Amino acid sequence: MSKLSIAETFFSIQGEGRHSGTPAVFVRVAGCNLSCGAVGRDLAEVNPTEDDPVEGASWICDTIDVWRQPDNVYSTDEFIDELRARGWIENLLEKDAHFVLTGGEPTLPNHQEAWTDFMNRFEAVFGETPFVEVETNGTFVFTNDFLETVDHVNCSLKLSNSGHSIDDRIKPEAIGQLQIFDQTQSPVTFDWKFVVAGQDDIEEVNDLVTSFNMENVILMPAGLSREQLKETYPRAIEFAKERGWKITGREHITAWDKQTGV
Ligand code: SF4
Numbered sequence: 137m138s139k140l141s142i143a144e145t146f147f148s149i150q151g152e153g154r155h156s157g158t159p160a161v162f163v164r165v166a167g168c169n170l171s172c173g174a175v176g177r178d179l180a181e182v183n184p185t186e187d188d189p190v191e192g193a194s195w196i197c198d199t200i201d202v203w204r205q206p207d208n209v210y211s212t213d214e215f216i217d218e219l220r221a222r223g224w225i226e227n228l229l230e231k232d233a234h235f236v237l238t239g240g241e242p243t244l245p246n247h248q249e250a251w252t253d254f255m256n257r258f259e260a261v262f263g264e265t266p267f268v269e270v271e272t273n274g275t276f277v278f279t280n281d282f283l284e285t286v287d288h289v290n291c292s293l294k295l296s297n298s299g300h301s302i303d304d305r306i307k308p309e310a311i312g313q314l315q316i317f318d319q320t321q322s323p324v325t326f327d328w329k330f331v332v333a334g335q336d337d338i339e340e341v342n343d344l345v346t347s348f349n350m351e352n353v354i355l356m357p358a359g360l361s362r363e364q365l366k367e368t369y370p371r372a373i374e375f376a377k378e379r380g381w382k383i384t385g386r387e388h389i390t391a392w393d394k395q396t397g398v
Contacts (some may be wrong), residue, residue: 138250140210143240144186146397147224150236151387152356153290154327157232161224164199168241170273170305172197172298179204184360185394193299194333198360198398203240212257216293228266238271239340248282257284264347274314275307283324283378289317292329297358311348318351326352327350329384331370333358338375353381360391 143166148161163237173189173196174182189196219225227233237251259265267287274291276336279337291314317326328350330341337358345353357368357378365386376383392398 141206160236175299194297243276252281
């Protein structure tokens with residue numbers, strides 16, 4: 137049975153997207169196939185709050201220092217024990233808290249397999265499962281078994297402002313699978329979430345929305361601090377109004393500014 141390689145786990149609220157405001161147990165897995173804003177750098181040396189993004193990027197991944205190595209590796213039963221010890225099973229099963237599976241990139245094949253094993257065990261132990269949201273960069277195809285464990289997908293395709301080449305960040309095969317959830321009535325709900333700062337980003341989002349015929353589009357203002365959001369949030373709202381898309385804030389930044397894991 138695969139083990140969960142976890143960078144951090146914490147109980148908070150979902151701060152972004154259509155379920156914003158919902159209490160949630162965050163499971164942040166270790167590792168990502170991308171390194172937004174730090175392409176080509178040694179990740180061990182990246183400090184997202186101090187460093188500038190690399191040339192060609194306008195922002196830097198705010199959790200890179202958390203997910204670059206696992207804090208702990210758990211068997212399925214060990215992770216259930218950990219959730220019990222922290223008192224979060226009650227939140228998940230009796231108080232409708234969500235699981236938010238995030239990263240790093242939770243759809244890396246090893247994470248999909250480990251999460252599937254964990255959720256199957258969770259159901260065997262408790263006879264039910266909580267609502268599961270996955271946050272993904274949309275570069276991997278989901279396995280059918282993994283999909284069975286998921287209720288909602290927040291897919292945040294990366295733009296050129298991440299510093300990544302289009303070939304690294306846009307994978308038509310993976311997007312093709314996600315389009316099915318976007319465009320059909322499916323038990324799995326779905327949103328495309330784009331982080332935007334200015335007009336260039338919006339033009340790029342527009343090209344992707346047109347090319348892939350995207351329906352559930354949500355804009356999120358770029359920014360890692362309240363100060364930065366003050367500038368980008370009103371602009372993102374204007375873009376959303378113009379194009380007929382939705383907008384999401386970043387509640388955790390509004391509440392805690394630059395702190396992560398809260
Ligand atoms: S895809 Fe997400 S987790 Fe990975 S580097 Fe980019 S922002 Fe960070």
